[in-house]
Amino acid sequence: MQQPHGTTPDVPEDPVGEGADPGPGRPVRAGIPEHGRVPKYYAVKTELEALVDQLGEGGAVPTERDLAARYGVARETVRQALRELLLQGRLRRRGRGTVVAGPKLEQPLSLVSYTEGVRRQGRVPGRSLIGLDRRPAGQVLGGQLDIAADDPVWHLERVLLADDERVGLESTYVPVARFPALDREFDPDSSFYAYLRERLGVRFATAEEKIETVLATPREALLIGTPPALPMLLLHRLSRDTGGRPVERVRSLYRGDRFSFTTRLSGD
Incomplete structure (x- = not known):
């Protein structure tokens, strides 16, 4: 593609060929x-x-x-x-x-933990603890978790890792009254879903999830180690157990350049 400086390179009108298949994911x-x-x-x-x-x-x-x-x-x-x-x-x-770069991580849109999703792709999942603290739920979060606004919740914030590469940031909110020993029993480097399932016998039944694209805040970009201008995928999840009770409210921020999400659809 040697062209004189400042000129527009010649590009075929249809680089993939007349009627050719551009390949999956290509325009x-x-x-x-x-x-x-x-x-x-x-x-x-x-x-x-x-x-x-x-x-x-x-x-x-x-x-x-x-x-x-x-x-x-x-x-x-x-x-x-x-x-x-x-x-x-x-x-x-x-x-x-x-x-x-290697291929993007494909996280399933299902009631599967981040740990399980990453392991299925032959990668090593990890988490780095930012903080675990108690705070009042507030009106909005309290309403989502079916607790009073002044009831305390645990806020668990962790950086998500894949093969020691920082790929996301996760904030989890759960009622202190339901999980009073979280700060003593739970290993923040491990899977929270495995802790709920194996230690406490909590089983998830349903979840409401919303996905949107955002830019990270300066603090989030610093924690994840990305430029602030890098597009992020933001997931909001409210999970319920088999009895219909809210278990957790999760805000997960994933690097748009390292993650994609998959789901399986079927007809009625």
């Missing part, structure tokens, strides 16, 4: 607009995607200077293309360089 016609004019950064990004496939997971990506020289574009153009691939999770930072 039809590789994202080329109908008028056929392609931004320079997108043309570079297309070239970089092919390079990423060649390098494989963990492969070191050339520097911005080298890529700019290779493709005959400005470094800012390369920077924008790299930025998009970082946000998509195709690349990740390692020290002062950039390497090809």
Whole structure:
């Protein structure tokens, strides 16, 4: 892709070929607009995607200077293309360089703990405790957990890990009256669901879950170790036991570049 500096590289109108299958997860016609004019950064990004496939997971990506020289574009153009691939999770930072990232973690949308979901993919789950404290439930949380506003709840906050990589932040709220010994009995590095199931005999039956995209706050970005501009997937969950009683209210923040969520649908 050698072009004179400052010119728009030539890109075929249909890079995947007439009628060709662009492959799962890839946009039809590789994202080329109908008028056929392609931004320079997108043309570079297309070239970089092919390079990423060649390098494989963990492969070191050339520097911005080298890529700019290779493709005959400005470094800012390369920077924008790299930025998009970082946000998509195709690349990740390692020290002062950039390497090809592995596949995203696929977390099932089901009553399965984070620990179980990560282990199913051959990764090692972990958690790092930020804090475990008591606080009044307040009106909104109290209403969700069917307790009074001034009743205390435990707030358990932990950084989520996969193979020692920070990938998310989880806040769990449960009534102190129902779990009075949580601060003494529970190992915060372990699965909370396993503790409820094996130690206390609590069984989950249903959950209401909502997913939205957000940007992390400066504090959250610092804890997870990501830039504040990185898109996040935010999950709100209210779980109930087999008797219909609320058990927990959970707020989970996952890195958008490292996570995707799956579910199985069926007809009536």
